[in-house]
Amino acid sequence: MEVIIANMKDKTHEYRVSSGNKMELYFAILCGVFLLVGFIIQKLTSLSNWFFLSSYIISYFFGSYFITIEAYKKIIKGGFDIDFLMIAAAAGAFYINKWAEGALLLFLFSLGHALEHFAMNKAKKSIEALGKLSPKTALIKKHDKLEEIPIKNLCINDVIVVKPNTKIAADGVIISGSSSINQAPITGESIPVDKVFIDNKYHLPKFKDIDKKHIVFTGTINGDNSIEVLVLKLSKDSTVSRLIKMVSEVETQKSPTQRLTKKFEKWYVPLVILVVSLLCFAYLLIDESFNRSLYRAITILVAASPCALAISTPSAVLSGIARAAQKGVLIKGGRALEDLGEITTIAFDKTGTLTEGKPKLTHIIPLNNFDENEFIELVLEVESLSNHPLAKAIAKDIKTHYNIEPQNKASNANAIQGKGIRAIYNGNNVYIGNVKLMEDSGINVEPSIISKMVNLLENGHTVMIVAYKDKIIGLISVMDLPRKTAAATLKRLKEIGIKHMVMLTGDHQNVGDAIAKQIGLTEAKGNLLPEDKVAAIKILIKRDKKIAMVGDGVNDAPAMALSTVSVAMGAAGSDVALETADVALMSDKIENLPFVIGLSRASKRIIKQNIWISLGVVTLLVPVTILGLTNIGLAVTFHEGSTIIVVLNALRLLRFKMD
Structure with a gap:
């Protein structure tokens, strides 16, 4: 029953939002219709003034309805915003008998408001489309x-x-x-x-x-x-339900630019009201009528209103987040979106991020003329008896690559902690493990074998010696191999301006260096405990100011939390990754990282463009208006035109693609 009620509430809310957007557009159109009717009656007929005045009053009603509601909600909370400025300007125009210009102001502003909401709703619908994924x-x-x-x-x-x-x-x-x-x-x-x-x-x-x-x-x-x-x-x-919930919450997490513009508006709007109030009394200082001073003040009120500035950042942030969601990437708010666009250093976890996260058999090397097929069979028989992850990986890869199955020829397997495994094969002892296991078992490890092992170890392989009948018969090695797409991804990151790519791993430094060399990392830090990774992140932040860390969102949590932006890979199905990471790549594909960074940079670029457009129009209009070179109609046209341009510019992000 609760689920049904919740669904009904959701649908009612969606209906109200949709209906409200449509109603706002209808009211704006009706405002324009009655403005046109009043203008025609006033200019082309000899009817009484009450006819065109009545039409203008009706136009005022439709044009100011939604704006007044918005302004009232802010005023009762102790705030003054752009809607209040527009209502004040329209009321002033009516007071000095400039009914047509006041109605034009409300028509263009309410139309701009409606179109702005329509455009913003387009970005929101891209996100809400996620809700339609689930079958009924x-x-x-x-x-x-x-x-x-x-x-x-x-x-x-x-x-x-x-x-x-x-x-x-x-x-x-x-x-x-x-x-x-x-x-x-x-x-x-x-x-x-x-x-x-x-x-x-x-x-x-x-x-x-x-x-x-x-x-x-x-x-x-x-x-x-x-x-x-x-x-x-x-x-x-479900993953999709959590995704929808989190994407719907990202709007509350404002970007640095958004917070800055909000602070600017908080001081700017009262300042505009003060300046406009003073300009109403300009007639006391210069030779003009009160109505002329009031008209100029009202026009400045329109010209100085920062509508485009208010919408410039949220429209770009919402569009960027919507585009990311379409590509299977969750960006949690404007802060993460903007910060990621400024990153030039990325720290990577190794296992499961740059590598497959699963050890693979890399070398089978029979020694002392031991038969290769018998060597492979012996290793398979013994390793199949062990539950150790490396033993399982070796057995699995031998079965796959050589298409053979164990015949139960080995028995009495005994794992020796930190050294390897001992078993019986065809009635004789078999040892598979490190040098220490061989020495403890009385088996001589020749310098030539040590040399071969060192060569493999230096290239990042984990090497095991195989001994049978008290003699060394070969070597096997395993390695957590780099992802097939890792090298190409890092190359692409370098091309788009990522200068430092550092791997942080708990594995031996040789392993880190080998992986780094294969895939093109600029640096690798090995032998790191979790607290060492935190220290490494602190050093990187001190050097490069802002860094991103890419991992699985579960391990290395302290290091990821300390980074400027944390990016979790393979977050689909992972509650922890979805909740803790700033950016979640839903798929387990590192190659999506350049797209996310490219999108973030495009978003940052469009936010800057929007701010310049909005401030540029205000900077141009205010002096021109003070000099009396424009009227309310022209000021409103430029003012609302800049708002619509800003929103349309932001919506370009919905079609963002990497070059």
């Missing part, structure tokens, strides 16, 4: 029967059936079938991602720890095969 119903499987139910009635651990080419109704894990999933609505990925069912559906880890090849998200689109999904998140907790 789900096909639930109970007792081998299918039943269609509303998604709000889904429960944790329900099983839903997703037919080919339909939207997925819940965040969950595939327990039957495999398919290619179009994740573009959530992650911005242009190519469908292959997903497969999980082997053990009865003992699942936490949602965030499940391999993403098994996970599906609400609102993504299934490919050509039917799949069954175990629901792991309710509709209100």
